[in-house]
Amino acid sequence: DVKVTQSSRYLVKRTGEKVFLECVQDMDHENMFWYRQDPGLGLRLIYFSYDVKMKEKGDIPEGYSVSREKKERFSLILESASTNQTSMYLCASKRGTEAFFGQGTRLTVV
């Protein structure tokens, strides 16, 4: 089975902290994605990557950056966390047609 693993299920951080969310996939997929999910807003694409060291902005990249140094790992970075970044973050990977999602990281910024 394809596995997309996010490093933490729950995370609490302070305003202004630098936050790293890690995602690892085990199926050699080229494409990886970061979304945030908020009630009533659905899944909003933050960044995606189609190859190592390659990245593209999604619909809401402001306040975020990403890193993909190895094919299996895609990191989301909040340079200076703010309370409006409190959300559920979902990572996904895809090759071909089907995307596989991780279980999500619920981040609370206080």
Place this chain on the structure above:
Amino acid sequence: QQPVQSPQAVILREGEDAVINCSSSKALYSVHWYRQKHGEAPVFLMILLKGGEQKGHDKISASFNEKKQQSSLYLTASQLSYSGTYFCGTGSGGGADGLTFGKGTHLIIQP
């Protein structure tokens, strides 16, 4: 830009049918449908590519009208297990293809 889904929510009795619509202002290469149950990750249902095809498995099917940039998901004789939030995702094609999802449609099936 997120595709637009309608309705936002549907409540059905077991055995009834439902249609969920998805439209986009951008030219589409593909439409993807996912279902997310409460507390779980979204799970792939099906993908439709350019060509106006209709696909389905079991009692869930979908159509894609690329000229109208619309897709519809059809759930026939709904079962309790169909409850969840349905998302349509759209792709514009190309090597660097971001998958953009709508806000979701909440489907509640009652016995």
